Amino acid sequence: MNHDLSLSLQDQVKEAIAKKHTLAIVGGGSKSFLQSAKADAELNLSGHRGVLNYEPGELFISARAGTPLAEIETLLADHRQMLASEPQHFSQGENLATLGGAVACGFSGSRRPFAGSLRDHVLGVNMLNGKGERLQFGGQVMKNVAGFDVSRLMVGARGTLGALLEISVKVMPKPELEQTLLFECPSVHAVKRMSGFVHRSLPLSALAWLEGYLLVRLEGTETAVSAASAQIGGDVAEQSANFWLSLREQTHPFFRRHQPLWRLSVPPAADLPIPENEVFIDWQGGLRWWQTDRSAEYIQTMASKAGGYAYLFRDAGPVIGDSPPTGLLTLHRSLKQSFDPDGLFNPGLMGGQF
Amino acid sequence: MSLSKTTCAALMTRLGKVLSKHALLHDEEALRPYECDGLSAYRQLPAVVCLPETVEQVQAVLRICDELQVPVVPRGAGTGLSGGALPDHAGVLLVLTKLNRILEIDAPNFCARVEPGVRNLALSEATRPLGLYYAPDPSSQIACSIGGNVAENSGGVHCLKYGLTVHNVLGLKMLTIEGELLDIGGKTLDAPGYDVLALLCGSEGLLGVIVEITVRLLPCPECAQVMVAAFDDVAKAGAAVGNVIAAGIIPAGLEMMDKLAIRAAEDFVHVGYPKHAAAILLCEVDGARVEVPEELQRVRQIMLESGAFEVRIATDEAERALFWKSRKATFPAVGRLSPDYYCMDGTIPRHRLAEVLTRIEALSEQFGLPVANVFHAGDGNLHPLILYDANREGDLTKAEALGACILRLCVAVGGTITGEHGVGIEKLDGMCMQFKSSELSQFLRVKAAFDPQGLLNPGKAVPTLHRCAELGAMHVHRGQVPFPELERF
Ligand SMILES: Cc1cc2nc3c(=O)[nH]c(=O)nc-3n(C[C@H](O)[C@H](O)[C@H](O)COP(=O)(O)OP(=O)(O)OC[C@H]3O[C@@H](n4cnc5c(N)ncnc54)[C@H](O)[C@@H]3O)c2cc1C
Numbered sequence: 110m111n112h113d114l115s116l117s118l119q120d121q122v123k124e125a126i127a128k129k130h131t132l133a134i135v136g137g138g139s140k141s142f143l144q145s146a147k148a149d150a151e152l153n154l155s156g157h158r159g160v161l162n163y164e165p166g167e168l169f170i171s172a173r174a175g176t177p178l179a180e181i182e183t184l185l186a187d188h189r190q191m192l193a194s195e196p197q198h199f200s201q202g203e204n205l206a207t208l209g210g211a212v213a214c215g216f217s218g219s220r221r222p223f224a225g226s227l228r229d230h231v232l233g234v235n236m237l238n239g240k241g242e243r244l245q246f247g248g249q250v251m252k253n254v255a256g257f258d259v260s261r262l263m264v265g266a267r268g269t270l271g272a273l274l275e276i277s278v279k280v281m282p283k284p285e286l287e288q289t290l291l292f293e294c295p296s297v298h299a300v301k302r303m304s305g306f307v308h309r310s311l312p313l314s315a316l317a318w319l320e321g322y323l324l325v326r327l328e329g330t331e332t333a334v335s336a337a338s339a340q341i342g343g344d345v346a347e348q349s350a351n352f353w354l355s356l357r358e359q360t361h362p363f364f365r366r367h368q369p370l371w372r373l374s375v376p377p378a379a380d381l382p383i384p385e386n387e388v389f390i391d392w393q394g395g396l397r398w399w400q401t402d403r404s405a406e407y408i409q410t411m412a413s414k415a416g417g418y419a420y421l422f423r424d425a426g427p428v429i430g431d432s433p434p435t436g437l438l439t440l441h442r443s444l445k446q447s448f449d450p451d452g453l454f455n456p457g458l459m460g461g462q463f
Numbered sequence: 464m465s466l467s468k469t470t471c472a473a474l475m476t477r478l479g480k481v482l483s484k485h486a487l488l489h490d491e492e493a494l495r496p497y498e499c500d501g502l503s504a505y506r507q508l509p510a511v512v513c514l515p516e517t518v519e520q521v522q523a524v525l526r527i528c529d530e531l532q533v534p535v536v537p538r539g540a541g542t543g544l545s546g547g548a549l550p551d552h553a554g555v556l557l558v559l560t561k562l563n564r565i566l567e568i569d570a571p572n573f574c575a576r577v578e579p580g581v582r583n584l585a586l587s588e589a590t591r592p593l594g595l596y597y598a599p600d601p602s603s604q605i606a607c608s609i610g611g612n613v614a615e616n617s618g619g620v621h622c623l624k625y626g627l628t629v630h631n632v633l634g635l636k637m638l639t640i641e642g643e644l645l646d647i648g649g650k651t652l653d654a655p656g657y658d659v660l661a662l663l664c665g666s667e668g669l670l671g672v673i674v675e676i677t678v679r680l681l682p683c684p685e686c687a688q689v690m691v692a693a694f695d696d697v698a699k700a701g702a703a704v705g706n707v708i709a710a711g712i713i714p715a716g717l718e719m720m721d722k723l724a725i726r727a728a729e730d731f732v733h734v735g736y737p738k739h740a741a742a743i744l745l746c747e748v749d750g751a752r753v754e755v756p757e758e759l760q761r762v763r764q765i766m767l768e769s770g771a772f773e774v775r776i777a778t779d780e781a782e783r784a785l786f787w788k789s790r791k792a793t794f795p796a797v798g799r800l801s802p803d804y805y806c807m808d809g810t811i812p813r814h815r816l817a818e819v820l821t822r823i824e825a826l827s828e829q830f831g832l833p834v835a836n837v838f839h840a841g842d843g844n845l846h847p848l849i850l851y852d853a854n855r856e857g858d859l860t861k862a863e864a865l866g867a868c869i870l871r872l873c874v875a876v877g878g879t880i881t882g883e884h885g886v887g888i889e890k891l892d893g894m895c896m897q898f899k900s901s902e903l904s905q906f907l908r909v910k911a912a913f914d915p916q917g918l919l920n921p922g923k924a925v926p927t928l929h930r931c932a933e934l935g936a937m938h939v940h941r942g943q944v945p946f947p948e949l950e951r952f
Pocket of ligand 1: 579607612674
């Protein structure tokens with residue numbers, strides 16, 4: 110399906126400016142655990158879809174923001190390529206998640222420490238700012254330092270700086286082979302052992318810990334993977350692709366505890382006193398998912414003492430997500446002002462602030 | 464506007480209170496070494512040079528300048544190639560090279576905290592005993608500073624696989640023009656709120672002064688090997704680049720040199736590159752010991768199938784180092800062929816390589832100036848070096864006009880005017896080619912969000928709309944561009 114709604118979207122933005130209305134930007138509506146913006150009208154991007162340019166040899170794909178992530182992934186897989194950052198869909202089995210939504214949220218999966226984040230791979234965006242202007246930043250080449258890096262600024266901005274119309278992202282070759290090895294290991298030793306693996310020149314694509322096991326995912330050529338697996342031992346996991354998918358999409362039984370789920374981004378070696386049965390460690394230790402009824406203050410203090418930060422990722426009701434650090438709040442406001450002077454887009458979604 | 468006598472006197476008195484005598488330069492003779500960066504075609508003496516040794520001193524200098532409304536141009540090692548550190552004649556040149564301490568090497572967290580004046584290579588040298596290194600390796604790495612790398616979002620010969628500076632920086636401390644210290648990111652792989660870190664990488668000193676950087680360190684690969692493939696035709700070499708990538712291989716580095724560059728490098732370093740080749744590709748593969756030879760053989764096969772007439776694999780570490788030394792020395796080597804050279808930095812989609820190189824050759828003939836090409840082929844980042852003689856009447860203008868044609872060509876094929884050297888003072892007109900006025904206005908508003916008075920590195924990186932309008936008028940209506948008889952892209 111291929112639809113260019115950019116003119117109509119631009120008109121809707123201009124109309125909202127004229128009427129002094131605020132706009133809630135809507136994609137596929139997949140991430141329903143996140144609070145949506147309370148606004149006067151909706152700017153629906155889900156019909157604005159279609160791949161615009163894909164040249165496997167150039168290692169990038171450009172698509173309209175409303176293009177389903179699944180459609181992009183299938184196309185890439187047909188050419189033995191992938192979005193290396195494994196962006197989460199959170200679509201509950203339906204193909205709701207859109208490219209634009211993924212970029213606006215900026216989540217990356219387990220391959221993040223080894224292949225980069227979604228933000229790392231964004232090459233360019235075409236967007237509408239709060240003045241209703243259609244702007245192009247970045248492009249389709251990997252190296253580009255002309256002008257400020259506005260494209261990457263959009264990643265994780267939750268649509269508060271503008272509506273993304275088109276996005277170009279870098280893609281990577283899909284590895285020939287994947288194998289996951291399991292090691293019995295208490296959580297307190299997990300990150301130290303992970304660091305040991307990183308020093309050993311292995312073709313790593315994930316290092317995680319869950320329910321008493323260290324999980325080592327190897328990806329690469331057959332030679333590289335089998336040599337690495339022979340070198341480090343461990344038990345070969347079966348159905349590993351589905352297993353990683355269930356972790357990425359948080360459909361794994363671990364996530365079904367009906368307790369608040371906190372996301373802690375910390376220096377990878379951080380030693381955090383989290384009870385073993387409440388935590389899933391990802392990103393080589395850099396990301397800790399914690400299901401707990403502990404107070405926000407307790408958790409956030411723990412994360413910040415370790416040199417990181419934490420926010421409530423899922424709860425019984427919709428959550429707000431991350432918020433700007435206090436020391437950068439003024440700058441955040443000025444940036445918001447510079448893109449969206451009338452506060453048109455997604456009011457409140459930047460940490461409940463604006 | 465030049466600095467009034469009273470402002471200048473007030474500035475000197477106040478700066479004298481925070482900086483020692485040898486850290487505050489005012490005499491013309493002392494200022495002279497700072498009149499330009501790596502782009503020596505532009506020169507300008509600053510009013511004052513400050514060489515602070517602590518963050519507090521930098522902060523004090525900024526506060527003084529902010530109060531007195533004196534422009535500030537930050538400068539690292541001065542190796543920039545776009546005039547980004549060109550002084551403002553009525554301003555302070557804030558040189559950060561004395562803030563050169565490695566503050567912490569945090570091996571368990573795979574990162575290091577450094578001051579901005581730390582040299583790029585010095586960091587990797589310090590971390591190598593721990594089996595770690597800092598991946599971005601610009602050819603200027605012996606000299607350039609990490610602060611400068613952040614400000615330019617520098618790349619290097621290994622950025623095809625390991626990314627640019629923006630992909631390898633985790634945190635920054637920066638001072639606003641008002642002297643406020645902002646702490647951005649840290650030792651984590653992401654940070655809450657807007658991605659201010661991304662905005663600062665490549666901000667060319669316009670948004671803030673970077674006073675501390677937390678960089679990511681990577682484990683040194685177990686094994687790295689390099690090969691040289693020689694071609695009798697530039698187009699074949701260009702196609703080979705695409706074929707390697709299309710085969711699903713991401714080499715650690717993939718560099719191209721054309722005939723003139725090869726000749727220059729050979730005369731300088733004597734590696735034994737095949738001198739009669741029209742182009743050579745330098746391809747490095749790294750990773751685990753078992754995997755590298757296999758991948759290298761695959762690359763070798765692709766090179767041969769793409770028409771390489773000779774493929775040589777470095778036999779040992781010494782030869783590998785020599786191959787790279789020669790590549791990294793190409794700029795100075797070309798400098799020996801000609802009194803002056805002008806280095807361009809456009810990026811193009813890889814599949815247009817052969818076509819663009821052929822058109823650059825034609826332009827070179829039209830303008831009567833030789834062009835040597837040595838560049839990061841893997842990511843389509845071209846560095847045409849235009850050879851000219853500044854002492855020959857009209858040569859510089861001709862070189863600049865040829866450069867402008869090359870940049871227009873890069874934009875026309877879907878690329879960009881600068882891949883890693885930045886816009887600085889040099890490519891302001893190129894920005895008018897690449898961006899619409901609404902986009903430039905957005906950049907200017909971002910700048911104002913950080914620096915409302917426009918005191919930080921004024922007149923760089925983002926052109927005024929007025930300048931673009933004048934340029935447009937010149938191109939379209941009056942036809943007064945230099946060399947109107949020549950074809951333009
Ligand atoms: C021979 C040669 C080879 C090169 N090869 C490469 C290459 O392979 N890849 C590449 O990317 N570049 C290359 N360069 C360009 C140059 O080395 C890089 O741009 C480098 O990052 C500049 O660092 P510097 O410390 O010299 O910065 P400077 O030239 O001093 O400054 C560059 C810009 O950064 C700003 N700045 C510097 N420090 C700070 C700070 N602390 N805070 C805020 N702003 C600051 C300045 O205002 C200026 O705009 C090469 C240059 C030469 C001469």
